[in-house]
Amino acid sequence: MKKFYALECVSGTVLLAVVLALALARPHAARADSPKVVEITAKRFEFMPNKITLKKGEPVTIRLTSADVVHGFFLRPLKIDELISPDKPTEVTVTPQTAGTFTTICDHFCGVNHGSMKMTVVVEE
Amino acid sequence: MFHFLGKQSGEKVTPFNFIQLSDAHVGFNGPPDPLGTKAFERAVEIVNKLPQRPDLVLFTGDLTHDSEDKDVHAQRMKQFMEISRRMNVPMIKYVPGEHDAGLDGGGLYRDIFGESYYSFDHRGVHFIGLDNVSQPKPEVGTKQLDWLKKDLSRFHKSTPIVVFTHRPLFDLRPDWEWFTSDGDNVMNVLAPYDNVTVLYGHIHRDDEHEVGHVHHYGARSLIFAFPDPEKTGDKKPMPFDKEQPFKNLGIRVVHENVGGKPQTNTVAIEEVELTAREFSGINGIQQLLKTPNF
Numbered sequence: 147m148k149k150f151y152a153l154e155c156v157s158g159t160v161l162l163a164v165v166l167a168l169a170l171a172r173p174h175a176a177r178a179d180s181p182k183v184v185e186i187t188a189k190r191f192e193f194m195p196n197k198i199t200l201k202k203g204e205p206v207t208i209r210l211t212s213a214d215v216v217h218g219f220f221l222r223p224l225k226i227d228e229l230i231s232p233d234k235p236t237e238v239t240v241t242p243q244t245a246g247t248f249t250t251i252c253d254h255f256c257g258v259n260h261g262s263m264k265m266t267v268v269v270e271e
Numbered sequence: 272m273f274h275f276l277g278k279q280s281g282e283k284v285t286p287f288n289f290i291q292l293s294d295a296h297v298g299f300n301g302p303p304d305p306l307g308t309k310a311f312e313r314a315v316e317i318v319n320k321l322p323q324r325p326d327l328v329l330f331t332g333d334l335t336h337d338s339e340d341k342d343v344h345a346q347r348m349k350q351f352m353e354i355s356r357r358m359n360v361p362m363i364k365y366v367p368g369e370h371d372a373g374l375d376g377g378g379l380y381r382d383i384f385g386e387s388y389y390s391f392d393h394r395g396v397h398f399i400g401l402d403n404v405s406q407p408k409p410e411v412g413t414k415q416l417d418w419l420k421k422d423l424s425r426f427h428k429s430t431p432i433v434v435f436t437h438r439p440l441f442d443l444r445p446d447w448e449w450f451t452s453d454g455d456n457v458m459n460v461l462a463p464y465d466n467v468t469v470l471y472g473h474i475h476r477d478d479e480h481e482v483g484h485v486h487h488y489g490a491r492s493l494i495f496a497f498p499d500p501e502k503t504g505d506k507k508p509m510p511f512d513k514e515q516p517f518k519n520l521g522i523r524v525v526h527e528n529v530g531g532k533p534q535t536n537t538v539a540i541e542e543v544e545l546t547a548r549e550f551s552g553i554n555g556i557q558q559l560l561k562t563p564n565f
Binding site: 222248255 | 336337338374409442447448452506
């Protein structure tokens with residue numbers, strides 16, 4: 147009976163250790179797999195920040211928020227063409243495949259200075 | 272103010288000239304061009320003194336500079352119309368630019384200028400005005416594409432066709448918004464037709480591109496010019512030169528059916544820079560330009 151109890155204790159301890167290990171290990175695994183998140187806010191007639199730097203081959207989630215009206219987020223080299231509504235954020239996940247410096251524009255007419263609304267996206271090797 | 276010159280197709284093509292003007296931005300006032308409507312008015316004067324009166328003038332958008340104040344914008348449109356009507360030509364046709372139509376989806380523009388897309392026939396050439404600015408995105412849209420298909424269906428594939436619009440219908444420089452997102456769809460509709468010329472504005476500089484068998488011509492503006500996108504990455508107006516205030520600004524003379532062969536589209540293009548002192552292609556223009564009124 148005691149032996150059985152001892153075995154039960156041992157197996158319980160092992161199980162607890164495994165659960166703890168998994169609990170500790172999972173967030174790390176998730177962090178390693180989840181794309182980096184970059185926040186960008188659009189408002190007439192600018193993006194904030196107006197420059198971001200990404201890594202070639204590294205997935206990234208761009209979370210876009212509008213502080214006023216509907217804007218566009220158009221970046222042909224990264225195949226991004228999104229609308230940014232003031233109602234809720236827009237998220238787009240991409241993996242840049244080409245290094246370089248690119249200009250993103252608002253391609254949804256947003257007012258008299260719409261044509262000057264742009265930002266820079268740098269993709270590093 | 273729009274009238275249509277008949278609906279028949281197959282009319283014999285006879286030679287004639289017409290003018291393309293673009294991007295007057297009436298109401299703009301800023302360091303890149305502090306002269307307001309001066310270049311536009313000079314262009315009107317030149318058109319009126321051409322030795323051969325053009326049959327028509329096509330204005331490819333950005334007639335006005337936009338204003339958040341609707342009354343101010345309406346006043347700018349009326350001022351544009353007043354200057355435009357000084358041209359002694361039988362017919363003037365317009366399409367909007369994003370500065371005319373972007374703020375309200377083209378509502379004010381249509382109130383003053385009429386429909387933003389339409390077609391008409393003149394001397395055997397089918398003219399099509401397309402609106403790629405009234406949607407919030409740079410696009411023509413499915414409704415207009417359906418109209419275009421229907422409009423073209425009655426024409427033989429050899430009919431000369433001139434499309435005039437504001438933005439380029441191909442990817443000239445997407446990161447400067449020099450493109451139309453569904454431009455490929457427009458060109459696919461036009462693809463069966465052998466003689467297609469596209470005239471557009473928006474880029475404030477003259478440009479010629481051949482895409483497939485179609486020639487696309489971008490026009491100089493009548494207010495500040497933009498630089499060559501192949502030489503700079505920055506879309507900024509070229510600085511104002513008070514010694515040559517109309518430098519890089521100009522008008523385009525289009526000669527249709529050069530040689531007079533029926534059912535052809537032998538188009539010849541002449542660029543007239545407003546500061547030019549010599550222009551060999553049209554007799555008398557030299558004399559005209561030697562007496563600038565600026």
